[in-house]
Amino acid sequence: xxxxxxxxxxxxxxxxxxxxxxxxxxxxxxxxxxxxxxxxxxxxxxxxxxxxxxxxxxxxxxxxxxxxxxxxxxxxxxxxxxxxxxxxxxxxxxxxxxxxxxxxxxxxxxxxxxxxxxxxxxxxxxxxxxxxxxxxxxxxxxxxxxxxxxxxxxxxxxxxxxxxxxxxxxxxxxxxxxxxxxxxxxxxxxxxxxxxxxxxxxxxxxxxxxxxxxxxxxxxxxxxxxxxxxxxxxxxxxxxxxxxxxxxxxxxxxxxxxxxxxxxxxxxxxxxxxxxxxxxxxxxxxxxxxxxxxxxxxxxxxxxxxxx
Numbered sequence: 233x234x235x236x237x238x239x240x241x242x243x244x245x246x247x248x249x250x251x252x253x254x255x256x257x258x259x260x261x262x263x264x265x266x267x268x269x270x271x272x273x274x275x276x277x278x279x280x281x282x283x284x285x286x287x288x289x290x291x292x293x294x295x296x297x298x299x300x301x302x303x304x305x306x307x308x309x310x311x312x313x314x315x316x317x318x319x320x321x322x323x324x325x326x327x328x329x330x331x332x333x334x335x336x337x338x339x340x341x342x343x344x345x346x347x348x349x350x351x352x353x354x355x356x357x358x359x360x361x362x363x364x365x366x367x368x369x370x371x372x373x374x375x376x377x378x379x380x381x382x383x384x385x386x387x388x389x390x391x392x393x394x395x396x397x398x399x400x401x402x403x404x405x406x407x408x409x410x411x412x413x414x415x416x417x418x419x420x421x422x423x424x425x426x427x428x429x430x431x432x433x434x435x436x437x438x439x440x441x442x443x444x445x446x447x448x449x450x451x452x453x454x455x456x457x458x459x460x461x462x463x464x465x466x467x468x469x470x471x472x473x474x475x476x477x478x479x480x481x482x483x484x485x486x487x488x489x490x491x492x493x494x495x496x497x498x499x500x501x502x503x504x505x506x507x508x509x510x511x512x513x514x515x516x517x518x519x520x521x522x523x524x525x526x527x528x529x530x531x532x533x534x535x536x537x538x539x540x
Contacts, residue, residue, distance in 0.1 A: 252486045252489050252490055253482070253486075255489055256482065256485040256486060256489055259455070259458070259481065259485050260478050260481055260482055260485065262459070263458050263459065263462070263477055263478050263481040264474050264477070264478045266459055266462050266477075267462035267465075267466070267473045267474035267477040267478065268474050270462040270463050270465075270466040270473060271462075271466045271470060271471055271473050271474070273466075274466045274467055274470075288464050288465070288468065290464075291457070291460070291461055291464050294457055295457065295480075298453055298454065298457055298484065299484075301450060301453070302450065302454075302484065302487045302488060302491065303487075305442070305446065305450060305491045306487060306490065306491040306494075308442060308491075308495075309442065309490075309491045309492070309493075309494045309495040310494060312437055312442075312494070312495055312497060313494040313495075313497040313505070315433075315437065316434065316437050316497040316498065316505060317497070317505060319430045319433045319434055319437075320430075320434075320505065320507070320510050322426065322430055323357060323360070323427065323430045323514070324510070324513065324514050324517070326423050326426045326427055326430070327353045327354075327356075327357065327427070327514055327517075327518060328517060328518070328521070329423055330349075330353060330420060330423040330424070330427075331349075331350050331353060331518050331521050331522070332521065333416070333419060333420055333423065334346055334349045334350065334420070335350075335521060335522065337412050337416045338406060338411050338412060339411060342406070342409075342411055345402065345405075345406050345411065346522070347522065347524075348377075348378070348402055349399060349402055349403070350518050350519070350521070350522045350524075351376045351377060352376075352377065352395055352398060352399045352402065353399070353427075353514075353518060354376055354511075354514060354515045354518055354519075355372060355373055355376040355377055355385075355395055356392055356395045356396065356399070356427065357510075357511045357514045357515070358372040358373075358376070358511050358515075359372065359373065359385070359391040359392050359395055360392040360430075360431060360434065361507040361508065361510075361511050362391070363390070363391060363392060364434055364438050364498035364507070365498060365499070365500065365507070369386070369391055370382070370386045373385055373386050373391070374386075381398060384398075385398065392431045393428070393431060396424055396427060396428055396431070399424060400421065400424055403417055403420045403421070403424075404417070434498070437497070437498070438496075438498055441495065441496065442495050447492065450488060451488060454484045454485060454488050457484065458477070458480065458481040458484060458485065461477050461480060461481075462474075462477045465477055490503065506532075508532055509532050512529060512531060512532055515528075515529055516528055516529070516531075
């Protein structure tokens, strides 16, 4: 996620870090070169084939339709992004609620049970982040869980689900020892069920991308439109064609790239969700509730204005 101070409209014209420009420079370079070639070739073409020069009318209709399609795809991509953020917000809320239940209902005399339940939720958040990003979660499991539990969870394919199972077993054990009542166990179980729903929702978003053929269709259409546009502009605006064509290509290629990026909100691209920062917030909040302030992790810092 890009974290930058607010800038004026003039300053935004020269922003480099956090801009999509660096990733579409090759496409813009191709459009610029073709535009120059079209301007140079226009007199030769008009002499050989008079009356057969492209005009702007078909490109006006194509540009309008393409803008509508790109806007629709970007809306779908942002809906996925926002839904993912809502689920991670729900994870934070329910983790705090479950921690409050554990700390207020389980006696301080049973400190190990309280700590295991809180650290288990922190490990749950980190393991979900690692699963969604296809990273190794073992380091976080080792520092937060008992050795035997970390080994058991680490060998599982779906680590967040196994962690919820272990948290449920820990709550049931506390109930069997009489540390919590039946109603209190049911309340904790509802919180665990909500966390399970968050896992399922995130897995659904990650495992159901926007259809690939839709991406191919839009990418091809944008590319062909931007490569053909200089042929129509060169006969009417001359040497302004490279400037105008490149700017139009910047808009269309940029919209296509942004839509593709935020369609996978759990990635590590600059505009994806800052899952690492969210996990830090969860860990810091739960440890403060546990009164374990000495073990608070360092706050993540943005690198080149990007927070992962």
